[in-house]
Amino acid sequence: MPTLHRHEEEKFFVNAEGRKESVPSIHDPPTKELSVVVPSYNEEDRLPLMMDEALDYLEKRQKRDPSFTYEVIVVDDGSKDQTTKVAMKYCKKYGSDKVRVLSLVKNRGKGGAVRMGVFSSRGKKILMADADGATKFADIEKVEEENVRLSNSSLICIPVQNQMAISCGSRAHLEKDSIAKRSYFRTLLMYGFHFLVWFLCVKEIRDTQCGFKLLTREAASRTFSTLHIERWAFDVELLYIAQCLRIPIAEVAVNWTEIEGSKLVPFWSWLQMGRDLLFIRLRYMTGAWQLE
Numbered sequence: 001m002p003t004l005h006r007h008e009e010e011k012f013f014v015n016a017e018g019r020k021e022s023v024p025s026i027h028d029p030p031t032k033e034l035s036v037v038v039p040s041y042n043e044e045d046r047l048p049l050m051m052d053e054a055l056d057y058l059e060k061r062q063k064r065d066p067s068f069t070y071e072v073i074v075v076d077d078g079s080k081d082q083t084t085k086v087a088m089k090y091c092k093k094y095g096s097d098k099v100r101v102l103s104l105v106k107n108r109g110k111g112g113a114v115r116m117g118v119f120s121s122r123g124k125k126i127l128m129a130d131a132d133g134a135t136k137f138a139d140i141e142k143v144e145e146e147n148v149r150l151s152n153s154s155l156i157c158i159p160v161q162n163q164m165a166i167s168c169g170s171r172a173h174l175e176k177d178s179i180a181k182r183s184y185f186r187t188l189l190m191y192g193f194h195f196l197v198w199f200l201c202v203k204e205i206r207d208t209q210c211g212f213k214l215l216t217r218e219a220a221s222r223t224f225s226t227l228h229i230e231r232w233a234f235d236v237e238l239l240y241i242a243q244c245l246r247i248p249i250a251e252v253a254v255n256w257t258e259i260e261g262s263k264l265v266p267f268w269s270w271l272q273m274g275r276d277l278l279f280i281r282l283r284y285m286t287g288a289w290q291l292e
Contacts, residue, residue: 005087015096035123039113051135078107130211169212233276
């Protein structure tokens with residue numbers, strides 16, 4: 001089982017008044033309806049667009065329904081630019097009860113950053129959302145509807161313990177258009193990665209890499225407590241764990257636009273992900289990695 005190591009400085013966040021406060025724990029009872037975890041690495045340019053759209057939606061929703069409460073957790077994954085400074089402007093504007101910034105001492109990778117945010121969240125439901133704002137934030141309503149259906153549907157044969165469910169935003173319906181815009185080499189890499197995901201790990205979900213996933217608190221706690229991969233392929237291990245634990249998973253089509261500035265390096269990132277997929281399969285098969 002993996003252990004979550006926090007540096008001493010990562011056990012606190014700085015509030016809107018500039019004082020340090022201890023971060024909460026995923027094992028505490030929830031006090032918010034929704035937590036939004038935003039992993040960010042050198043995102044000073046792209047983060048404002050995403051935050052503006054997300055907070056505009058969340059504030060309007062709260063005005064319509066005062067019982068709806070939320071928090072946005074920006075996890076600065078050891079950035080070398082002004083990501084933390086940019087995020088702190090939103091903390092000061094909306095207050096640290098609604099916007100919190102966790103600054104990691106060193107870069108852990110996207111999966112590591114998301115896990116730190118999830119483990120510091122207070123929501124009954126936890127949404128992973130990329131800092132580039134490629135997915136329209138209002139699509140959370142479609143993802144939420146599917147999450148509720150998974151939690152409550154009597155059609156699911158496997159009993160749902162503590163309302164566990166994961167609904168994943170998906171770009172699979174946009175695949176034909178994206179192929180037309182990509183080079184043959186990138187298309188080949190994409191198909192190769194999709195085949196490895198299907199063959200080795202996850203057969204139910206066509207688009208495992210869309211960074212827009214909603215988890216119930218119990219599902220987040222169970223899956224992220226077991227997560228080992230901290231880089232790009234962490235989504236695949238997350239869904240593999242969910243499959244093994246028989247947590248209901250569904251895929252929901254979302255509006256998505258490619259935003260310039262991706263940290264994904266086509267060849268080397270795919271190579272690293274391919275290696276991680278093999279590690280996931282082999283290490284769980286041999287018992288080197290184990291589930292609770």
